Amino acid sequence: MKNGRDPVIVGLADSALEGGRFVKQASVLGHCALVANEALKEAGLSMKDVDGLLTAGMWGVPGPGQLNTVTLGEYLGIMPMFVDGTNIGGSAFEAHVAHAAMALREGYCEVALIVYGSDQKSLRSRTLGGRPSVLNMQHETPYGMLTPVGGYAMAARRHMHEYGTKSEHLAEIAVAARKWAQLNPAATRQDDMSIDDVMDSMMISDPLHLLDCCLVTDGAGAIVMTTAERAKDLKTTPVSVKGYGESHSHWAISEMPDLAHLLPAAKAAKRAMEMAGVKHSDIDVTQIYDSFTITVLLSLEALGFCKPGEGGAFVSDGRIAPGGEFALNTSGGGLSALHPGMFGMFLLIEATRQLRGDCGARQVKGAETALVHGTGGTLSSGATVILQKGLQA
Amino acid sequence: MSYDNPLPVIDQDSAPYWEAARQGRLDIPLCADCGKHHFYPRTVCPHCFSDKLSFDTVSGRGTVHSFTISRRPAGPGFADEVPYVVALIDLQEGPRMMSRIETDDVESVQIGSSVEVIFVRATDEVTFPYFKLT
Numbered sequence: 001m002k003n004g005r006d007p008v009i010v011g012l013a014d015s016a017l018e019g020g021r022f023v024k025q026a027s028v029l030g031h032c033a034l035v036a037n038e039a040l041k042e043a044g045l046s047m048k049d050v051d052g053l054l055t056a057g058m059w060g061v062p063g064p065g066q067l068n069t070v071t072l073g074e075y076l077g078i079m080p081m082f083v084d085g086t087n088i089g090g091s092a093f094e095a096h097v098a099h100a101a102m103a104l105r106e107g108y109c110e111v112a113l114i115v116y117g118s119d120q121k122s123l124r125s126r127t128l129g130g131r132p133s134v135l136n137m138q139h140e141t142p143y144g145m146l147t148p149v150g151g152y153a154m155a156a157r158r159h160m161h162e163y164g165t166k167s168e169h170l171a172e173i174a175v176a177a178r179k180w181a182q183l184n185p186a187a188t189r190q191d192d193m194s195i196d197d198v199m200d201s202m203m204i205s206d207p208l209h210l211l212d213c214c215l216v217t218d219g220a221g222a223i224v225m226t227t228a229e230r231a232k233d234l235k236t237t238p239v240s241v242k243g244y245g246e247s248h249s250h251w252a253i254s255e256m257p258d259l260a261h262l263l264p265a266a267k268a269a270k271r272a273m274e275m276a277g278v279k280h281s282d283i284d285v286t287q288i289y290d291s292f293t294i295t296v297l298l299s300l301e302a303l304g305f306c307k308p309g310e311g312g313a314f315v316s317d318g319r320i321a322p323g324g325e326f327a328l329n330t331s332g333g334g335l336s337a338l339h340p341g342m343f344g345m346f347l348l349i350e351a352t353r354q355l356r357g358d359c360g361a362r363q364v365k366g367a368e369t370a371l372v373h374g375t376g377g378t379l380s381s382g383a384t385v386i387l388q389k390g391l392q393a
Numbered sequence: 394m395s396y397d398n399p400l401p402v403i404d405q406d407s408a409p410y411w412e413a414a415r416q417g418r419l420d421i422p423l424c425a426d427c428g429k430h431h432f433y434p435r436t437v438c439p440h441c442f443s444d445k446l447s448f449d450t451v452s453g454r455g456t457v458h459s460f461t462i463s464r465r466p467a468g469p470g471f472a473d474e475v476p477y478v479v480a481l482i483d484l485q486e487g488p489r490m491m492s493r494i495e496t497d498d499v500e501s502v503q504i505g506s507s508v509e510v511i512f513v514r515a516t517d518e519v520t521f522p523y524f525k526l527t
């Protein structure tokens with residue numbers, strides 16, 4: 001079965017932050033270029049080798065960001081022959097890995113560069129005011145729902161109604177993330193935090209508190225993919241892309257098919273795990289998008305790690321915290337490490353670092369197989385990637 | 394008095410819906426092929442992909458599917474309304490829509506609460522269908 005064109009992650013990089021802001025002075029495209037160079041360099045490649053370019057972001061919109069790969073390719077000084085600007089929200093990068101994997105298999109490109117950058121913290125551009133009131137959003141934005149937290153809050157309340165899930169369950173997720181962050185020197189928030197701290201934090205959009213919400217930071221990250229054949233000669237520990245899947249269902253929260261169940265996540269994960277030939281018990285480390293605490297709980301159920309309605313019990317008693325039996329969001333996640341707006345890039349980076357064995361105090365011992373699952377929009381999209389250490393037979 | 398909050402950018406799909414609301418009716422599309430209503434208004438039915446659609450005046454009654462209490466305003470114009478309830482309403486006729494629930498007691502709203510449409514004028518062009526508990 002081994003094929004020289006099987007897709008492999010061979011390079012990664014993310015930018016240094018201090019207090020959630022970029023340390024280095026550069027434009028958002030400058031930060032994209034810096035992490036791209038760094039990710040290529042660690043593999044022993046350079047920008048000249050790149051013939052596939054994939055990106056998603058919120059920069060330059062309206063304006064040059066509308067043609068995001070075109071603008072980024074120009075800035076980098078390359079003429080890629082495979083491009084993908086798919087934007088399905090924060091899960092876009094999991095979809096990019098899937099698309100790059102197919103392009104590599106097909107021989108449509110040899111070295112694919114996936115890049116993301118956001119300077120939302122420095123720009124103070126993050127708002128809760130909703131999306132322009134056109135097309136589908138004319139039926140939501142005028143009602144003043146805090147966006148996107150209000151949609152997640154409605155899903156959380158529905159899950160509570162159907163299954164008796166409690167705010168304490170959601171708080172467990174935030175506390176576990178903080179404990180992982182305390183083991184990650186790069187994480188933005190490392191101060192002690194308890195269940196009570198989460199429950200006592202300001203109510204933003206009932207039933208979600210401030211500490212149920214992800215951070216608002218800057219951030220840039222890059223991933224380099226190539227073929228197994230090419231990876232043999234490169235400098236980094238290769239991580240194979242074994243399976244992938246993606247789907248989406250809605251943008252307006254009123255159009256979500258089932259508020260308490262993530263149907264796109266279930267479809268994406270089923271395909272990815274079948275493609276990879278792995279069972280849940282094969283997964284050593286899991287990275288799940290944590291835009292809000294409820295996102296993690298809904299994802300765990302949709303991905304099949306527990307039954308619908310059992311997410312609250314699943315995350316209880318420190319099970320997903322360091323030392324627990326289920327290694328989840330080991331960087332501290334979007335809740336405590338960083339969240340530049342589209343966190344999916346950093347899920348992939350952390351999973352790859354875990355499989356390389358580069359994670360220091362937070363390293364999951366003997367991690368061979370990782371599941372990465374991104375969520376985008378308002379629980380709109382789901383995309384799953386299965387990664388395995390080494391060049392897999 | 395000026396209206397400071399976001400207004401819908403009305404388009405060809407939605408114009409009859411907003412015009413009906415202005416006149417105090419809740420009109421939503423009904424499909425002649427599959428017999429189902431849908432919301433928000435489209436030119437092609439999302440259930441069966443037919444374009445044989447017409448606007449139908451519905452009961453304006455439904456139940457709360459889920460909701461959130463905004464404790465902070467979604468923009469400065471909403472500041473004097475905090476806290477307020479944004480809800481998803483399951484209409485008796487089937488479709489689900491976002492709206493507001495007007496109430497003096499935001500804590501009284503529950504999933505499953507029965508609601509009825511009321512019409513709240515924003516500008517000469519736009520009247521919003523809000524809901525109240527019944």
Ligand SMILES: [Zn+2]
Pocket residue numbers: 424425426427428429438439440441442443
């Ligand atoms: Zn129809």
